[in-house]
Amino acid sequence: MLTNAMLIETKGLKKIYSIDGSETPAVNGINLKIKEGEFVAIIGPSGSGKSTLLQILGCLDRPTDGEYFLDGKEIDKYSDDELAHLRNKKFGFVFQSFNLLGRLSVLENVELPLIYAGVPELKRREMAVKVIDSVGLSDRVDFETMRLSGGQKQRVAIARALVNEPRIIFADEPTGNLDSKSGEIILEFFEKLHEDGHTIVLVTHETYLAESAERIIYLKDGLIEREEIANHKSFRKI
């Protein structure tokens, strides 16, 4: 039996791509533990496997080898549908390129996860409006998302990630497409979410972003190079 407090635990996690017959490991045996409520940054140069690791942790991709325990359950035997339900109920994603449906309104974008969760329309609307309000976009509810600025788009994406009250938020270079001012606002959101008790796994290649996290995991060539407990903020809570 695994430690109950561990939300995520991996043992020897590997993802190997076969390209033209030669095997290229993107993730090459990672042992990782993330506790409930932690803010973890995964940092590394491009090609270090940090995005692949995030995708596996987020159940968007399956590992080639190794074990993955979520809430103490081994999930690598889950079917596609079970993984879809897992992503729907337990995870929220924030991507570098926002990945909003441009012709849908802010509200409709934020409602999407709730539709797949089978939440009835009225309840859905109520929940979405509340979350949109919390990211400060209540005056943009009916706007098509393609008419929003980059910073606003990412706030919609954060609202969408939060609307199903997930256990973990996965963010992949969330400020990568933003100017520094918008990026800072987004970062403040993540810090606030962390203070509210959310578990956050953030992937970035920029050190200053990682410094908001409690713990920084340095990745190189598909392996954990080192870990460090980051700044004073993290001690504040412990």
Add this chain to the structure above:
Amino acid sequence: MSRSVLTILGIVIGITAIIIVMALGQSAQNLIVGEIQSLGPETIVILPGKQPKGLSDVGGTILGDSLKEKDFKDLSKKENVPDAANVSPVVFSSVSASFGSQTYDTIILGISPSLFETFSLEVKPAGTLFGLNDVNEKSSVVILGDKAQTELFGNSDSVGEKIKIKGKNFKVIGVLAKKGQSSFVNFDDHILAPYTTVQDLTGLKYFNRITVRAKSVEAIPNVIKDIEFVLRNNHKIDDSKNDDFYLQTQEDLVKSVSSITDILTIFLGSVAAISLIVGGIGIMNIMFVSVTERTREIGLRKALGATNKNILVQFLTEAVILTVTGGMIGIVFGTGLTALTVVALNKFAGINFTFSFPILGALLGLFVSSAVGFIFGIFPARKASLKSPIEALRYE
């Protein structure tokens, strides 16, 4: 958007064609059935020759000479066919009639007075119908159809005048009130005379048909049995296979006409269905393009918790909405074009088609168009549903 419009064009055309074929087929059938039923459901027609099984047999029924005077006499006897209300023989021949310098080529119909009642024929004021004594005395009297009157006399009065047919004089005793086509005969075109007179004139010793009117629809089976008994007895036939006559009830006619128009409708409908297949392939093509273009969207939806089934249903629904939209446009077009055609036929061809909204065609159109969406949407939708979330999200 404009791409979708072009794509559903095939469906629109296909459904339009199906609606038109079905609606006009139904109108034609209604028209023909109406003609048949104008004779009254109690009427049984006896025709010479064998029951035609194909076009080559039709000659036998026109040229057949098996229905003789004795047959008519025997059928007319109350004790032989007790349930018959009346029995009328018909003999016809192609003749040339003249009045002064005017000639008119037509068909002279030799009938008995009871046929006036069967076909509800009336003469214009000034004239009279002929009676049974005219039949018995082979009177040289004729009644002109409306068109025959105009061709021979123009606008002048014809009653009391004499016309010449095959060198003999016939006295015009009446002109039929204009009636138009009824039960496949347009009496306006013809000249009517007692059947005995026509037999004398042409030397024909047989009848082209004998019309028997039953007392009621319920009595028809009995009347048929009696007629068959009398005729087989007269013609010395033991086996019904060797019958040299056949009977046609109005019900038979309606059935055979319906089956012909049904076959035509199905045939033309199948031709229209080809357009639907072509349209369906267009839909499939556009759906494949759409699935590829929206790969990232599929990936995102899956990341947010959409299952394979959710994605399948989404794309299938889109395909069905596309084709059903096409189907509904087709129903509107088809109905409109049918209404126009009916109006045009009435106005320019004088064909008395009636327009009614083709409910069956519309329902079929909706069903078929959604089926096309389903059948041709399932492959692209399946392709979409099987995309792995991360491959789809990475797609540029």
